[in-house]
Every structure is written in structure tokens, then in C-alpha cells.
Amino acid sequence: MVNAQVETIDTKHEQVKDYINKVLSLIEKPTITAEDAKWITSETINGFRENINPGFLEYRKTVTLDNQFAAVEWSDEGSCFKDVNGKSYIDCLGGFGIYNVGHRHPKVVKAVKDQLQHQALHSQDLLDPLRAMLGKVLADITPGDLKYSFFTNSGTESVEAALKIAKMYSDRTTFISTTRAFHGKSLGALSGTAKGMFRKPFLPLIPGFRHVPFGDIDFLRKTFEICSQVGEDVAAVLLEPIQGEGGIILPPENYLKEVRALCDQYGALLIFDEVQTGMGRTGKMFASELFDVEPDILCLAKAFGGGVMPAGAVVANEKTFQVLFDNPFMHTTTFGGNPLACAAALATINVLLEENLPARAAEVGEYLLNGLREAATGHEDKVMEIRGQGLMIGIEFHLDEVGYNISKGMFDEGVLVAGTLINSKTIRIEPPLTIAIEEADEVIATFKKVLESL
Missing domain, CATH: 3.40.640.10 (Type I PLP-dependent aspartate aminotransferase-like (Major domain))
Structure with missing residues (x-):
């Protein structure tokens, strides 16, 4: 009986080691294949459901569109990150404000x-x-x-x-x-x-x-x-x-x-x-x-x-x-x-x-703030106020559902934003302080496109 239990534990440990080695080999790869991406997505969804918290999967559905609720991030650089399928997103959430100098600054x-x-x-x-x-x-x-x-x-x-x-x-x-x-x-x-x-x-x-x-x-x-x-x-x-x-x-x-x-x-x-x-x-x-x-x-x-x-x-x-x-x-x-x-x-x-990034935050922040306000012109029935300081910007809507739909739409177009924990009607724009003007223009254009589509 004891020997059988030991053999069972040893077998389980071998399986765990094999699994870990597969994960480590994926981390080691400079790029991953479509097959790798499929396995990573499947393991991520199952892992969150069974071993982390299934609530996260439901939460993701509220801020992303259709099958993209399972978007799995894999790499990042500069002002962007990529999912396992290679789709690039401009990061205007910034990890709730952690990427001030950009993603993985050299x-x-x-x-x-x-x-x-x-x-x-x-x-x-x-x-x-x-x-x-x-x-x-x-x-x-x-x-x-x-x-x-x-x-x-x-x-x-x-x-x-x-x-x-x-x-x-x-x-x-x-x-x-x-x-x-x-x-x-x-x-x-x-x-x-x-x-x-x-x-x-x-x-x-x-x-x-x-x-x-x-x-x-x-x-x-x-x-x-x-x-x-x-x-x-x-x-x-x-x-x-x-x-x-x-x-x-x-x-x-x-x-x-x-x-x-x-x-x-x-x-x-x-x-x-x-x-x-x-x-x-x-x-x-x-x-x-x-x-x-x-x-x-x-x-x-x-x-x-x-x-x-x-x-x-x-x-x-x-x-x-x-x-x-x-x-x-x-x-x-x-x-x-x-x-x-x-x-x-x-x-x-x-x-x-x-890189004088605080001053750059002030300059690009004003540019982005003005651009978002201009994009919202004519949509005062949806947008209550756009306010901010530097690259800490909030867009407040009259209704929660408008904010959620804007978040979903912008994510579908390759721009990540998110609501705030206290006020769900407000979405935040907090990109890296290194965001390029061209990327800021894309954020403004995406916001305008999604807003007009509602």
C-alpha cells in the first residue's frame, strides 16, 4: 500500500515536471507558433477557471468583445503589448499606471x-x-x-x-x-x-x-x-x-x-x-x-x-x-x-x-486631452466630461453601459482602456509617458470611431 502511494506521488511529480518544462520552453522561445498560442490560450482559460478564479473570466467578458474575452497577453514593448496571436494593442490602461517609462524599457x-x-x-x-x-x-x-x-x-x-x-x-x-x-x-x-x-x-x-x-x-x-x-x-x-x-x-x-x-x-x-x-x-x-x-x-x-x-x-x-x-x-x-x-x-x-518624461507627460497629455474633447464634440448626450492632468485622463459618460461599450469597442480596435474601481461610468486613459504622438492620434481616432458607432 505504501509503495503504491509512493509510486503514485512519483508519477504525479513526473507529470508536473513535464508540464513545467513545457511552460519554460515556451518562455524561452523568442516567438511562438499558432499551435503554441492555441495551447497557451486553452491552458490559461482552464487554469483561471480551475485554479485561479473563474470570476476573472466573467469580468473579462464585460470589457471585451465576443471571443476576445479570452485575449491572453504574451509580450510587450514601448507603448504596446501583444496577445498570443500576435495582435498588437496600444496600452492606455498602463497596468493601472505602472508603465510610466514604457513596457520593458531597455x-x-x-x-x-x-x-x-x-x-x-x-x-x-x-x-x-x-x-x-x-x-x-x-x-x-x-x-x-x-x-x-x-x-x-x-x-x-x-x-x-x-x-x-x-x-x-x-x-x-x-x-x-x-x-x-x-x-x-x-x-x-x-x-x-x-x-x-x-x-x-x-x-x-x-x-x-x-x-x-x-x-x-x-x-x-x-x-x-x-x-x-x-x-x-x-x-x-x-x-x-x-x-x-x-x-x-x-x-x-x-x-x-x-x-x-x-x-x-x-x-x-x-x-x-x-x-x-x-x-x-x-x-x-x-x-x-x-x-x-x-x-x-x-x-x-x-x-x-x-x-x-x-x-x-x-x-x-x-x-x-x-x-x-x-x-x-x-x-x-x-x-x-x-x-x-x-x-x-x-x-x-x-x-x-x-528623457524628461514628466514634462513630456504634460505636453502629450494636453495634446491627448484636447484631441479627445474635440472627438467628443456633438456627443454631449453620451459624454459628460473629459478631464485630467498630464497623462492621467478620465472620460466620464452619462451611463455605465456607454463606458463599457466604449471600452469594448476600443479594445476590438486595438486600444486597451478600462473603467475605474470607484466610478464605473468613467474610463481612464493612462498610457506610458513615452507614447508617440502618432499613437496618441490613433487613440483619439479610435475613440471618435467607436463613439460615433454607438
Whole structure:
């Protein structure tokens, strides 16, 4: 009986090894055949249905057309990616904002490959040099007196770290976030996120969070006053300078400066979640520079790793970050700030500076925004507003179904866009900052064609 079980396990392991070797051989191939593509598509659909989450297959049907719901991506470069059948798409979703320097920018890929030749991950005990060097660079390029960095693997982790630092900074437990905010889906970050659908199954979340309308400074002021009066003083305000998942919502003029002033008046910290707005997306390296406001804590991720490595960071001023000086192990992460991620981040910052991509985002963003608005002329019954900053653009429609149909139609024509998590009526346009003018023209023309076909 025991021997039979061992033989069964051995047979299963041999089958697994054969399967893995087939997958690795496909990865190794510079190009794949039509037969390969068919097998990859079949295995992908079956794998999602049986071993990942069948819900993803239904979700894809809502944003793509007919049999393209099973579109399987395989390769990418520049502003585009290709599916397994070789069809090319202009990427205006950008991985929800991770491809600021483009897909697989050669300098970012080279930095990771070079680092991989001598060390992939650090020992955790010795001092790893790239983390120190990246920290110095961030201190030099971030606004104001932001100085100390803690490195993470994602935006949610960056927000979690920021919240813990703010909790350690004082004995206060009240946090203020805003309606339509999105800060992540782990319990701490989710406490700041606004969408009820994501929150309800996990209530109660972290106590002490209050949500106020984004852009309403009077409501925020009254909330500060009430919290002070009842002894629930505010520890920190958590904000996206421009709301991303909320539907690309820009703040009213002087709003962020007034938020900063309120935080200073009541002794609260200001946390800017620039996971989506950072790294040049809005026309400046950081959106806080657009509004001339310096946060106490800045959260980064998404494009921070250059679209090659998962990477994030929390950068804080000394008065705030010093709570971790006595015991740096109060908050740690195994993979955050690993050598490969730091190499990618350093190369990404270098590309942003060398190619002047923040300024290019401002220029091409204005061009794209004007072109989309012109294309929407005469369709005011469908399009409510087109707004944005840099290459962070939202198109809001009167009805959800119009947005979905636009997304489907544009995908069918080879342009990937997507809705937002908070406002399904709004689709986002967030291409790489390297997108060519000719590609921007194609996006505009495709939007116009699909809009006119509805």
C-alpha cells in the first residue's frame, strides 16, 4: 500500500515536471507558433477557471468583445503589448499606471539583469548598498524635507507602512480620508478606501477612520474641530492629490494647501498617496509639486519599479520617520527594497530624468486631452466630461453601459482602456509617458470611431 502511494506521488511529480518544462520552453522561445498560442490560450482559460478564479473570466467578458474575452497577453514593448496571436494593442490602461517609462524599457531591464548577475535578494542582516543609494536619490528628488525611505512591494504596503508610522508618531487614533478614495485593499489601507462594496465584507475595519467629501475644505475643517472637541484628535489626513480610481478627480484650487494648513493648525500629519500620481504621471515628478504642497509622508509604488519589478516606497521627513530610529524592526518586509527592485527603481528615475518624461507627460497629455474633447464634440448626450492632468485622463459618460461599450469597442480596435474601481461610468486613459504622438492620434481616432458607432 505504501509503495503504491509512493509510486503514485512519483508519477504525479513526473507529470508536473513535464508540464513545467513545457511552460519554460515556451518562455524561452523568442516567438511562438499558432499551435503554441492555441495551447497557451486553452491552458490559461482552464487554469483561471480551475485554479485561479473563474470570476476573472466573467469580468473579462464585460470589457471585451465576443471571443476576445479570452485575449491572453504574451509580450510587450514601448507603448504596446501583444496577445498570443500576435495582435498588437496600444496600452492606455498602463497596468493601472505602472508603465510610466514604457513596457520593458531597455535601461530598466538592463539594470535588473546586471544586478541579477551578482545578487538577486539580500541577506536581511548585512547592509545592502542599493537600498541606501536609492534612499539618497529619493531624498534628493522628493518635495521639501522628505528624507527617510522605507521600501515596499506595492501601493497597499506603502499605505500600510505610512499608517503605522503615523500611529507611532503620536497617541492619536483618528484618521481622515475622503469619499471616492482608493488606497488599497489590505485591512489598514482598506480602512482609508471609500468604496462600500470592498469594505462591507470586512467590517469592522481599523477603528478611527472618518471619510469626508474630497475637495470640501469646510467639511474637513468642521471634522477637525469636532474631533478636537470630543478628544479624538486627528493623527493624519490621507489623500490622493488627484483621485485615480475615484474617476480622475482633480482637487479644487488651493484645496491641498488649505488641507496642509489645517494639518499644521491641529498638529496632524499629511499623507499623500502618490501611488498612481507619482513618477511623472501628472506632468511633474510628483503631483504634490503641481500644488506646491509638501506632505509629511509620501507613498509610492506602481511605476516606481519601471514596469519591470514590483516596488514601492514610503518617504517621510525626519520628525515623522524618527519614530522608527530606536527600533527599525517595528515594521519590516522580507522583499521590500530588494536589490533587483532597487536597481529597477534607480534606472526608472534615471530614465524619467534623462528623457524628461514628466514634462513630456504634460505636453502629450494636453495634446491627448484636447484631441479627445474635440472627438467628443456633438456627443454631449453620451459624454459628460473629459478631464485630467498630464497623462492621467478620465472620460466620464452619462451611463455605465456607454463606458463599457466604449471600452469594448476600443479594445476590438486595438486600444486597451478600462473603467475605474470607484466610478464605473468613467474610463481612464493612462498610457506610458513615452507614447508617440502618432499613437496618441490613433487613440483619439479610435475613440471618435467607436463613439460615433454607438
